[in-house]
Amino acid sequence: MGSVSRGPESVSRGVRRGIGVAIVVFVASLALVACEEADGGASGGNADLILTGGVVWTGDDANPRAEAVALRGARIMAVGSAGEIDAFRGPDTRIVELDGRFVSPGFIDNHTHFNSAGALLLGASLLDVADADGLRARIREAVERMPTGAWITGGDWGAYEAWAMGSAGDQPGEGDEPFSPDRSLIDDLTPDHPVLVNRWDRTAFLANAGALDAAGADCSWEGVECIDGEPTGRLTPNAAARVRQAMPAKPMELRLEEARAALADLAQYGVTTIHDNTPPNMFAVYQALLDEDELTTRIYARPTLDRAEHQAALGLPRNFGSDFIRLGGFKGFVDGIMGNSTAMFYEPFDHTGGFGSWRDMMEPAGNMERLLIEADAQGYWPQVHAIGDHAIDTLLTLFARVEEVNGPREDRRFRVIHAQHLAGPETAARMAELGVIAEVQPYHAIDDMRWMEERIGPDRIRWTYAFRTLDEAGVLLSFGSDWPGTNAAWYTANPLMGMYAAVARQTPEGEPEGGWVPEERIDAETALRAYTVNNAWAEGMEEEKGRIREGYLADLVVLDMNPLEVEVARLQDVQVMLTIVDGRVVFER
Numbered sequence: 001m002g003s004v005s006r007g008p009e010s011v012s013r014g015v016r017r018g019i020g021v022a023i024v025v026f027v028a029s030l031a032l033v034a035c036e037e038a039d040g041g042a043s044g045g046n047a048d049l050i051l052t053g054g055v056v057w058t059g060d061d062a063n064p065r066a067e068a069v070a071l072r073g074a075r076i077m078a079v080g081s082a083g084e085i086d087a088f089r090g091p092d093t094r095i096v097e098l099d100g101r102f103v104s105p106g107f108i109d110n111h112t113h114f115n116s117a118g119a120l121l122l123g124a125s126l127l128d129v130a131d132a133d134g135l136r137a138r139i140r141e142a143v144e145r146m147p148t149g150a151w152i153t154g155g156d157w158g159a160y161e162a163w164a165m166g167s168a169g170d171q172p173g174e175g176d177e178p179f180s181p182d183r184s185l186i187d188d189l190t191p192d193h194p195v196l197v198n199r200w201d202r203t204a205f206l207a208n209a210g211a212l213d214a215a216g217a218d219c220s221w222e223g224v225e226c227i228d229g230e231p232t233g234r235l236t237p238n239a240a241a242r243v244r245q246a247m248p249a250k251p252m253e254l255r256l257e258e259a260r261a262a263l264a265d266l267a268q269y270g271v272t273t274i275h276d277n278t279p280p281n282m283f284a285v286y287q288a289l290l291d292e293d294e295l296t297t298r299i300y301a302r303p304t305l306d307r308a309e310h311q312a313a314l315g316l317p318r319n320f321g322s323d324f325i326r327l328g329g330f331k332g333f334v335d336g337i338m339g340n341s342t343a344m345f346y347e348p349f350d351h352t353g354g355f356g357s358w359r360d361m362m363e364p365a366g367n368m369e370r371l372l373i374e375a376d377a378q379g380y381w382p383q384v385h386a387i388g389d390h391a392i393d394t395l396l397t398l399f400a401r402v403e404e405v406n407g408p409r410e411d412r413r414f415r416v417i418h419a420q421h422l423a424g425p426e427t428a429a430r431m432a433e434l435g436v437i438a439e440v441q442p443y444h445a446i447d448d449m450r451w452m453e454e455r456i457g458p459d460r461i462r463w464t465y466a467f468r469t470l471d472e473a474g475v476l477l478s479f480g481s482d483w484p485g486t487n488a489a490w491y492t493a494n495p496l497m498g499m500y501a502a503v504a505r506q507t508p509e510g511e512p513e514g515g516w517v518p519e520e521r522i523d524a525e526t527a528l529r530a531y532t533v534n535n536a537w538a539e540g541m542e543e544e545k546g547r548i549r550e551g552y553l554a555d556l557v558v559l560d561m562n563p564l565e566v567e568v569a570r571l572q573d574v575q576v577m578l579t580i581v582d583g584r585v586v587f588e589r
């Protein structure tokens with residue numbers, strides 16, 4: 001280390017330098033387009049769409065505010081005053097009068113699980129379900145959404161109940177019996193849908209008559225609970241695994257339906273690119289949607305780090321693909337998660353005495369180092385999950401080791417994914433020195449705060465979700481959602497909720513007063529930048545997206561309120577009025 005000045009300062013300087021050059025290009029090309037317009041008449045340079053009369057936040061330090069934007073095809077044609085942009089108006093131009101509303105570059109989400117989100121949105125999400133009425137309502141809704149014959153699976157009931165009861169997440173409070181449903185609650189609702197759902201911690205499963213029949217499961221099976229010779233539907237994990245063998249592979253049509261539900265969710269929140277944790281079977285789904293012009297968000301696809309060698313074997317470079325589907329970084333894992341107390345810490349969890357655990361990729365010794373060095377040697381960008389302080393420090397040492405082995409290079413953009421619990425400010429300084437990006441999800445903070453302190457105590461929470469410390473140290477802050485969450489919590493894809501979380505550090509109800517660890521609150525513009533400009537840089541597309549600038553991809557959102565001026569408590573209420581991707585309106589309220 002220290003051989004190359006590639007730290008965060010040089011990163012920010014690099015970004016700023018780029019903007020300096022770009023402003024010259026911008027002014028020159030705007031003049032050029034204007035000339036063409038004057039000479040060429042209507043066929044020359046009319047916009048397809050003009051947004052005018054608003055507050056345009058460009059994310060471009062050289063030209064931070066404007067009133068109007070002209071779009072043509074998939075690109076931004078011009079950005080400027082309402083008068084300037086009016087020159088691009090033609091007979092077929094659609095004009096959107098903004099009436100003072102706020103325009104931002106389309107939101108880029110640094111961390112999604114698109115396939116799980118689609119399955120949850122179409123199927124049954126039971127995280128907050130802990131009684132018969134709740135279960136019946138959710139199952140009924142899922143039946144209405146899902147095609148006849150489709151299996152309803154997963155669900156993860158009781159996660160919020162577990163925390164409310166005992167907080168530790170795995171041990172109910174004394175005297176409380178966790179919700180333990182049987183099939184009599186759902187059989188009448190599900191004559192045409194086999195159901196195999198589970199408790200959030202996967203210790204208990206529920207099958208309906210359809211699923212038991214399909215698997216031929218009866219009282220002779222071990223792990224099938226029976227009363228009076230009839231299966232109740234309650235299964236042990238082993239019995240559930242046997243039942244699952246009867247489940248057919250999910251048909252393509254159902255996977256497309258799930259994907260459409262997920263896309264609609266993203267469009268209503270103004271998300272125009274996702275950095276998606278992509279299992280191999282999703283590429284066919286994305287391609288099928290693209291072929292039908294249905295892909296309304298751009299996919300920066302992130303396979304797992306152990307797949308990097310396959311991409312290398314095919315000779316595919318970093319960022320191979322198109323503006324809509326691109327092979328992005330590779331995701332590795334160092335430790336577990338907070339939700340089940342498996343994040344890796346130096347000091348034990350207060351409530352379990354455990355230190356957390358390493359993930360598979362860390363074994364055998366040296367495996368992670370090898371994976372990182374090989375991926376980096378191909379020019380790929382590893383992006384690695386590390387949550388506990390011990391995990392983060394371990395990862396930073398590995399990143400430093402990669403640089404030592406493969407030598408200095410200007411184009412590394414490694415990320416620490418989640419980066420939740422720093423040992424202290426020195427960790428942020430080290431990240432800055434290494435030029436490592438903090439890929440954080442601010443909504444985690446206001447969800448986890450329900451139980452964080454009793455798990456790791458008052459001292460360690462000072463450096464949890466330390467957004468301000470990271471930002472001020474010079475680490476590039478990258479924001480996203482982790483949508484749709486884990487088996488222990490639901491996370492919304494709404495970037496305005498993420499901004500609210502980072503700025504307020506309060507629950508949606510405004511607790512605690514003043515914010516949780518208020519020293520780590522950041523301002524709204526820093527948060528907006530972390531959802532736009534910074535994420536474009538994190539994916540290596542800073543010359544194409546993340547800002548509203550002439551020649552950039554036409555990915556924009558219109559908001560009903562100015563998130564930089566609205567009072568903090570109302571940030572979460574800011575609504576997307578219009579989402580434009582690739583010059584196309586994909587959502588309109």
Ligand SMILES: [Zn+2]
Binds near residue numbers: 111112113277482
């Ligand atoms: Zn995730």
